[in-house]
Amino acid sequence: MDSQNVPVKFNINDFEPIYYSTTGYPEFWECVYRDSIEHFSKIWGKVGPLYFFLIKINGWEPNLNSQQKPFAESKFIRKSNSNLEKEYCRIVNRSEKNCVNREGGNHGMSWSLNPNTMVITMTMSPYQDPIQFVIGPIHEYMHAYQTVYGYSEKAVASNQMGQSLWRGPSWWMEGSATFVSSLYCYQNPVLFEDITDRWDWEAYSRDLNTHLNNYKKSRKTIQQGATYDDWNLLENENLVHEIIYSGGSIACVFLIQQCRSLQKFMEIFPLIPEIGWGEAFKKSFGMPVEAFYMKFQKFVANAKVSKETPSEKESWCGFLKER
């Protein structure tokens, strides 16, 4: 098939993201958010074209005592919400009204192919969950990363985008985004320097053990969270979070134990557009996906949930404690 007309050119280097926000958005939180993206992308590459929309919605209760100290200028492009919406539609080349999801508490990435753009929109309140302004942006940025490294011409031409052959199963998409963002933030405490919340071992271990507990209790396996159809089935059972997010991140704990560093873990991404996800997986983690599913089941069975106290060094996730 002639794939010449298929536009699959995303940038994997040197794209400066463009940041938008609602007029009156708290500048402090714009800076926290942007600094998190800058810190991460300096190391792993600036993918794009990528646009951020931090949208202020009604009903936020500003906490004036918290984190109002003077800060660098955020340099976001500020517009009213209705003008932001127009700008959004212009960028993704869509004319429909309401193409921006303005529901409160959302954070997500979407992409368009004509033109090639990725957009991350955020409507969460910084006053409710400040940590989401540090870890959250990296989670969404990981989806941009997965997108850029999933759009090989081959993948599009052979119509395999909807399949797990190129981009990876759902548990991998959400699991790696969740896992990499929280580990990276744990390894870089400087990201929390300006806010009062901490992401130390106590917090990180609690988070990991909550995921393990969720996954164990679901009595299903990540194989049941691979395809688009799986996602819908799990949604009916209210188990998307348990299998795809929690199971997926625990799977990544097991996988990083095999390859031993975040550096090695991240090396899978550039391989995917060349050889597909399955082969890239085998090359990165030293085993075929089927063998991994078997070993992972044993890993989970042996892992003990520790919620009251942080996991010890010898425990299932303890090797992550050393920064």
Ligand SMILES: [Zn+2]
């Ligand atoms: Zn996600």
